Amino acid sequence: MNPCNLIDMLRNRGLISHIAHENSLNEIIQNHFISLYCGFDPTDDSLHIGHLLPLITLKRFQIAGHRPIVLIGGATSLIGDPSFKKKERIFCSNKNINLWTEKISKQISYFLDFNCGDNSACLLNNNIWFNKINILSFLRDVGKHFSINTMINRTAVKQRIIRPDQGISFTEFSYNLLQAYDFFILHEKYQVLLQIGGADQWGNISSGMHLIYRRNRKKVFGLTIPLLIQSNGIKFGKTESGTVWLNAKKTSPYKFYQFWMNIEDTNVYDFLKMFTFIDILEINQREKERHIGNNVMYDKSCLAKNITELVHGKEQLLSVERITHFLFSKQHIYLKESDFEQLKQDGIPSVQVKYIKDLQDALVYTSLAQSRTHAKNMIISNSISINRQKIRKNHIFNNQDKLFGKFTLLSRGKKHHSLLCW
Template identity: 75%
Template sequence: MSEFNLINILRNRGLISHITNEDNLNKLIQNNSISLYCGFDPTEESLHIGHLLPLITLKRFQIEGHKPIVLIGGATSLIGDPSFKKKERDLNHINIINIWTEKISKQIAYFLDFNCGQNSAVLLNNNTWFKEMNILSFLREVGKYFSINTMINRSAVKQRISRPDQGISFTEFSYTLLQAYDFFILHKRYQVYLQIGGADQWGNISSGMHLINRKMKKEVYGLTVPLLTQSNGIKFGKTELGTIWLDANKTSPYKFYQFWMNIDDSNIYYFLKIFTFVSILEIQKREQQKYIKNQIINDKIFLAKNITRLVHGEEKLLAVERITEFLFFKKIHQIQKSDLEQLKQDGIPSINISMIKDLQEALVLSSLATSRTQAKKMISANSISINTKKIKQNHLFENKDKLFGKFTLLSRGKKNHCLLCW
């Protein structure tokens, strides 16, 4: 089997957690252009970085000539996937689901090509078929093919059943049947032969393969990508500071970029393999040179740039670089008003100011100093800057201190900043 075979490429990049009947799947995708799908339930208004791996995997299949289908779970999101969740999700109103569906659909459209001929991506919503089905039809057409004994022994279900304080409702228990029916419908109507998802979706994907085999006597396939967790065991994509969203209005491109700059050094080259399209040879070369002075930080910058460009585009990446130059290298002349608004969003601490006496008061209000006395000492020690310019004595703010008439960057040393918003 060629090392350039798509499945081998995915495996070499660490993008495969589970796969069914690999030999048959390899033959199928080598000799045919297939349709494959991945589902995303709109349980929030944005995807987060935990969704990047399945999106990138869909893109890799499309690059190789296959047709990706993205299924938005307009119906299944009304139920909620219990897979490895500690407690039952709150049920959202269908009007909210519809709004979130529209937002997520726009995000997904950024990653895939929806206008490239025969393998153009397709966006579907499973509410299309579920809204036409009643409960009796569902039980007859789907429920009869599943054993409660098998379903109850799925690890995701067992985990919840073993928690007497939570348990699992029949609503969530039925979720795997809904996803199985999705795969069945997509195979029947769109000739989908492969479903991909995160590793936590393996049970649901297996249910779909089982249903298609029982009802149509056909072999279809499943492939899952790793479900990444951080060193503290928290699911990747969520941090102590909150989820890292793909929506620039929820997580600014600057904060997104800084997230990758602050990952553990041990993850750099693995993340380059799974989250970027940089060649394996270049990644290996960089890893071999990691002990060269400054190479680790250069490779982190390389990683952060690649992923930020992938998610937010070149223009937003340039804005991030201007902000970085402004904060860390004092290149104030390049900064734009929109960059400072991005900083205010979630880049650095900020406070709204209407009137203020002097620099000492500003330092206290911004929590860069605990008192006017400490602020005075900091100023005397030459550790305070206004808009990257060192201040050697107490200062009364003037209009020239307000960038674009609105912002003032207050800094203590090189790493502690606060944006004053007038």
């Protein structure tokens, strides 16, 4: 067995919010390889960075020799988990759920090893058993083990019940039983002993543990991972401009990378522990030396690179690094056409143009200048560049300015950019 104490490692990395029967679980995973699972409901066509910690935690268990099972909620996503939601979800169609299941299953496959022998990861869908279940049997065999009094006193449910403008439907209320049944089935058919999830899943995980004990008199385990909340109170992964997705077509690798570069300095070392596989002793040493020179920015860059490569791969990380050097360093870097496509997607402000009179007009059109006079003064003061080349007088655009025949980068100083897309 792996001599590493996995539970201690997870706690030292800040990855445990709740844990049930810790001593028993610790003893079992120290002496045996187990199967564990985490569920993901396909409620959109991509996972987002809020899903990263559960996936990374599954990966940590697999590295230690345990078998991770990913359960796609093809059935439960038709209901929608009400946990700590302010209002009921909009119901998804079967067609969308089937399409989204295919897409997020592919994303998940990048994180875990599905071909490594006895602890190969396994991907399942709970519609396998829910499509066959009889409602009367479910109410008799599952529902009878749950007290309404207990269920309505769960924090996630109580918060909705006390809101007269929203309340909670019976449909959502039943979700807790459905997820409990998932754990029960996985325990019976796949010998799953542990369910993990975000801290908001503790009530659902506890219900699964309860059902298995009531029906089989077997002790199983639950572990939740902290939910990350930003200083502005917004759930981690959400920004003013929207969710940070793992799908490169929804959030480009460059924007993904920049998200991590822009986190608060106070979070850098906690996130290095939680999101990367860098040795914790090295991270602790880096934290001690954070005030030396520009170490925090270097360590933030290390975090961004690690997570970008984990999610998008080495090739996309190299693209991100090219773009970053092109925009922010003095080095002369040549970008690929695909790099400019990332910038056009969401990397920097971009505008579609057919004809522009001159540079002054372009600066006004891209909002880099307030007026032609303002633009003229900036050009004279040597603060404007075209494709990283300083411009000292008004300029008429020509084909040489159009990289790959369609992109021109305008810059004001070092930090303000706009992309002309011809």
